[in-house]
Amino acid sequence: IFHPMSGWLRLVTLAALLCSLPTADGGKVLVFPVEGSHWVNMKVLIQELYSRGHHITVIRPKTSIFIKAESPHYQSISLDDGNEFDANFMNYFTTRMLQLRREFHTSTAAYFKAGEELMTMMHHAHKPVVDKMQEIFEDAKLMQLFQEAKYDVVLTDPCFGGGVLLAHRLGLPLVFNVRWTILEDGHHTVAPSPLSYVPIPGVKLTDKMTFWQRVLNVLIALMVRNNHMTIKESYYTPFVHRHFGPDVHYDELVQAADVWLMRTDFTFEFPRPTMPNVVYMGGFQCKPSKPLPxxxxxxxxxxxxxxxxxxxxxxxxxxxxxxxxxxxxxxxxxxxxxxxxxxxxxxxxxxxxxxxxxxxxxxxxxxxxxxxxxxxxxxxxxxxxxxxxxxxxxxxxxxxxxxxxxxxxxxxxxxxxxxxxxxxxxxxxxxxxxxxxxxxxxxxxxxxxxxxxxDQPMKPLDRAMFWIEFVMRHKGAAHLRTNSYKMSWIQYHSIDVIALLLMSVMMMSLICILTVKCLWCKVFGERKAKLD
The missing domain is CATH 3.40.50.2000 (Glycogen Phosphorylase B;)
Known part of the structure; x- marks a missing residue:
């Protein structure tokens, strides 16, 4: 016999099931990830976005080992090439680095050789990314597909520049899942980083440095900057000038990102300056343990x-x-x-x-x-x-x-x-x-x-989700971005202002000296003339 309450129970159950499903009005997120361990934490963000009802599309190379073409959490667009993670080369690189590390304690030259191997690997990794972006930009059908999809935001890891270039070409808001940009800590790209107390990663220094440690920190910073410029000028600068104009620089495109989700926090970092659009989500991939098999x-x-x-x-x-x-x-x-x-x-x-x-x-x-x-x-x-x-x-x-x-x-x-x-x-x-x-x-x-x-007011993963959705709701976060990246090095450090002020002080000092000299000559010159 059908009982009236059982009908209500079924309706309530159905409503609960419907509420638990992803909503149909979620945003559309285009993800341009990086392979290896970077994909491990990008996948955490993708799964959480999916659980909140968003529609995710992932761009992946067909040769990808880690990023699967099929997933319940995202659709994929598989590209023929452009994989920064060449498995054979990475195996060679890993083996070579282990060999060189075994020589560190007996040979200073091994340190320099390891640096050379790292730069070779970076050239090997960045070149196919830029080459693939050239093909994408020239593929009218694929670009039309991206345009017609009407994505709300691009989520990318700026360790490699593919996602940065595509987001700006499509005119979409840009969110970074970031620890590194090209060969440098993301902080050093987006935030003030005084070398007096902000150590360069890899130097093994803390925020309390002696004089000679600060000297070392500056020297290593110059070397890192040179390596960054080498990669950027070899691949990204010609591409950016070709597609965005001769007055546009790659660093400007990176620094114009709306929000930087930093995969770190201050239990990991030393205290340092930061920026309004830098959001710390260190440990966002961590979660309570589940029962073991x-x-x-x-x-x-x-x-x-x-x-x-x-x-x-x-x-x-x-x-x-x-x-x-x-x-x-x-x-x-x-x-x-x-x-x-x-x-x-x-x-x-x-x-x-x-x-x-x-x-x-x-x-x-x-x-x-x-x-x-x-x-x-x-x-x-x-x-x-x-x-x-x-x-x-x-x-x-x-x-x-x-x-x-x-x-x-x-x-x-x-x-x-x-x-x-x-x-x-x-x-x-x-x-x-x-x-x-x-x-x-x-x-x-x-x-x-x-x-x-x-001990945080909000879980790191929830914080990351809030800011991704914030950018989607407001079509960006321009009010959090500084315009400092549009300034030249001379303007940023106020070298021109300091030069003007120094010249003004020198001119005023010179005028005062000349005035006093003239008065001295006039007063004492007349007195001497009378005495004569």
Whole structure:
């Protein structure tokens, strides 16, 4: 028998289901991402935007390893080429950097060679991006498709310039998911960065520098600026002049972005000046841990009171050179803890029964497990922020890119021991792991940092969503942008004003001197004449 209340119950249930579905009036977001670990955190933003009812289109190269063509969260436009992440070249680059790092302690030349290899890699990466943008701009059908889609905003990572160029060509508001622009920290592109107390990433300096450290900071800043200019002038400047006019500069297009979502915060950064359109979302990808798969949970629980050590070297490095892997495995075998190690290479002969090798591991869920004691990491931003979020101390093995600088920041905060891969052996690795395991200060410091990071009025991911949607609602955020990027270097630093004031002071001083001289001559000249 049909009961009247059951009809109402069905209607209420249907209404609840409809409310839970993405709304039809969501905005349209065009995403131009970057490969590798950059895609890992861009995907977090995409999934959250989708859950809020927005329609997302992702531009991806057909050869992409990480960015899938099919997804429930976005539609994709696959391009024939333009992949800044060439898998074969990146494998070569990674291997080469590991080789050079092993020579750092014996050869100063290895440092310079590593710098050369990095610049070669950057040229290799930026050129196909600009070449692909040339093809896109000349493809009338594709550009018409972009125009007719009527996107509300472009979301991109300015580590490479493709999204910046496309957004300005389409005349769309622009939001950055950013830590780096071309070879420099995003802050140094958009915000005042006094070199007296803002260290250049990679120099391993804090915000408290001695005189000679400030000298070093300035010299490295000039070198970084030169490398930035080399890449920009080689690829982006000719493209911008061709398509946007001879008076337009690439840096202007970057600095004209509406909002900069910075993948960092001040538990990670040293205090420094910032700008109104810079929004900090450090740790936005972090979340409470989920239950582990049963086989992993059983392994973790078997550690009893000793707990678990997690080791992962990030997206690009699944294995270490065999001799180093042997040292690492031998060290783990001497510990009472259980170890879960993401390792895709040859099984080390010194591997102990306490160590589980995996091709992939649920890093966030393992870091959030109450039995996790130490995280052995390469120093990627994502992993370090997850370690801070969950309050897990770190043993760092930096390999390339910004990892040395990231781990240096963790070391000066007292939450990490850092080893150089070239000098690693089972003795110093064991010493470092035991120090982080058994010296209480490491865990106390990281848990304090975790409390600071979590104590915010708004979750970082919610903050990011608010500002993306803000830009969509208001068709940009021009009121938050400074016009300083339109000024020349002389105007920005008021060199012309200082020069005018100095000349004015000099002219007034000269006039005063001449006036006094004239009066002196007149008064004392007349008196002398009378005496004569």
């Amino acid at each position: 049963q086989h992993l949970e059983d392994f973790v629980q078997s550690s009893a009171e000793h707990g678990v050590i997690i080791m992962s070297l990030g997206t690009l490095v699944g294995t270490l050179p065999e001799d180093i892997a042997e040292h690492v495995a031998a060290t783990f075998a001497q510990l009472p803890q259980k170890v879960i190690w993401r390792h895709t290479g040859k099984r080390p002969s010194t591997l102990g029964n306490n160590t589980l090798l995996l091709d992939w591991l649920p890093q966030n869920d393992l870091l959030g497990h109450p039995k996790t004691r130490v995280f052995v990491a390469h120093g990627g931003t994502n992993g370090l922020q997850e370690a801070i979020y969950h309050g897990v101390p770190i043993v760092g093995l930096p390999l390339m890119f910004d990892q040395d600088d990231n781990l240096f920041r963790m070391r000066v905060r007292g939450i990490a021991k850092v080893l150089e891969i070239g000098t690693l052996n089972k003795d110093n690795f064991l010493e470092a792991v035991k120090a982080v395991l058994y010296e209480p200060s490491y865990r106390e410091n990281v848990q304090q940092l975790s409390r600071l990071h979590r």
